[in-house]
Amino acid sequence: MRQSRIIAGLGLAAAALLTLTACNSGTPGGSPTGESTGDGAEEGTWFTVAEDVQLEGSPTFDAITDRGSVKVGVKEDQPGLGYLDPTTGDRTGFDVDIARWIAASLGYDEDKIEFTAIPSANREQAILNGDIDYYVGTYSITDKRKEQISFAGPYFITGQGLLVGADSDIASVDDLEGKNVCSATGSTSIQRIKDEHPEASTTEFDTYSQCVEQLKNGQVDAVTTDEAILIGYAAQDPDNLKVVGDVFSEERYGVGLTKGDTALQEYINTMFTDGGDIWQAIFDKNLGPAGVEGEQPEVDPVS
Ligand code: GLU
Secondary structure, three states, X not given: OOOOOOOOOEOOOOOOOOOEOOOOOOOOOOOOOOOOOOOOOOOOOOEOOOOOOOOOOOHHHHHHHHHOOEEEEEOOEEOOOEEEOOOOOOEEOHHHHHHHHHHHXXXXXXXXXXXXXXXXXXXXXXXXHOOOOEEOOOOEOOHHHHOOEEEEEEEEEEOEEEEEEOOOOOXXXXXXXXXXXXXXXXXXXXXXXXXXXXXXXXXXXOXXXXXXXXHHOOOOOEEEEEHHHHXXXXXXXXXXXXXXXXXXXXXXXXEEXXXXXXXXXXXXXXXXXXXXXXXXXXHHHHOHHHOOOOOOOOOOXXX
């Protein structure tokens, strides 16, 4: 898997005028300046909200401006990536912070973001319907999806892996003969098992957390999806779950956008390209602790 690190350093001259707040503890975003809003901002103000943003030619940005708020699609059952804590109501994760970063660069603070959890199978339709302005949630850039929507990014690259019980005899994707493998409807993960591993049977749910429950109950033998997602589940229950084998695909995460909104696509890509330090801080806070590895990829040309 080839990834290239974008030069670290803040491109303050760029459209997205963002700075990461200072932090005493070394934890990104640990600024004492912010107060808890109960929705993920408990560690302080991560991003400076841009002012007087001009974005010509973006129908999405026009709709956001008219509405005065941002509607974002996310996942909320994927620890480390997109997670809603049922007790505190806090949203955390790499994808959620990427979504916040985009909102801030468009001029919108946390209290002007409306998050909606949308499962894998419903993402394109939600964007087509205009239910959300953009989607950030382990959303692989694929040619098929690009027929209906556009993507900014990629902003992260991972690959498909396997999660099994701690005492499972499955060690890699080569051990799936006669096994029942669970994944989410509408994902690249379930499709790849169907296409490339007919020796396995499959079980589908809307979400990966449902699959993890089935695995813990012994109803399925393995859960398959992106390794970055699986590592988050394993980190929550290391006594009972483990990630095994090498990754067997390349999943390039993009921000789902209305098809043809190249102005917004370009704006977000510039934000990624110029915001290497912010990207790194978001990664280190959310994915680093669980042992996910990765570097910021170069964005695709706008098309
Ligand atoms: N990244 C893969 C996909 O977009 C699997 C994860 C997911 O379903 O969000 O299909």
